Every structure is written in structure tokens, then in C-alpha cells.
Amino acid sequence: MISPLPLEELRSLLALRFTPGLGALRIRALIRHFGSAEAAFGAKLSSLREVEGLEAKSVAAIGKLEWLERADTELKRVTKVGACLIGYGAPDYPQALH
Structure with a gap:
């Protein structure tokens, strides 16, 4: 499983992270405003x-x-190495980072 999302x-979510001028706080604001990263993007x-x-x-x-x-491209890399991405909104996302 690449992610619980x-x-x-x-x-x-990754595409937003690659967007110039967007960091964690602005991405979170977008998700809160639109309800999801997909809707925001x-x-x-x-x-x-x-x-x-x-x-x-x-x-x-x-x-x-x-x-x-x-x-x-990043998702292909993650899949290739068998890693798991835990993005904002995932059940396992650290509470301290909310």
C-alpha cells in the first residue's frame, strides 16, 4: 500500500507540494477551504x-x-522502493502536525 489516502x-497533495509558493500551512488552508487536496488542485x-x-x-x-x-514521478519512486506516504488527512498523520 502506497498510502492510506x-x-x-x-x-x-503531492502536486500542491510541488507548486511554487505553497508550503504546509498554505496547503492545509487550501484543504480546509475546499475539503480535499484534489478539490483544491x-x-x-x-x-x-x-x-x-x-x-x-x-x-x-x-x-x-x-x-x-x-x-x-514521485509516486513511481515511492512504489519502486516499497515506501508508504502518510499525507495530511491520513489516519496515521501525526496529530502534533495538525
Whole structure:
């Protein structure tokens, strides 16, 4: 098992992490606003602009295919070595990091 999260959620979470200007706090804000990383990554620009604290460059970069491609590459690496990713929202995600 690569992750306790659904594959598309994990893929979107990784894609958000690769998006310039987004770190853990902003990604968490996006997930809280949209309900999931997948919904945040696929959100329209007008909706993304409503999220407090996001810079214009990050808003413009969210949802680009390039970040999904990087996420896919990373998922292949994780699968190859037999690792497990525990992303924000997973049951095993450390409580102290919430």
C-alpha cells in the first residue's frame, strides 16, 4: 500500500507540494477551504483567490499539469522502493502536525 489516502488525493497533495509558493500551512488552508487536496488542485482561479494568504503567483500555478507529472514521478519512486506516504488527512498523520 502506497498510502492510506486515496490515490487521487495523494497525487493532488503531492502536486500542491510541488507548486511554487505553497508550503504546509498554505496547503492545509487550501484543504480546509475546499475539503480535499484534489478539490483544491482542481479549483477555479476565482475560487482560489478567496483563500486567505495565497499569493497571486501561487494561485496562478495551482492546477498546472507540470505539478501532477512531478507527483506521478514521485509516486513511481515511492512504489519502486516499497515506501508508504502518510499525507495530511491520513489516519496515521501525526496529530502534533495538525
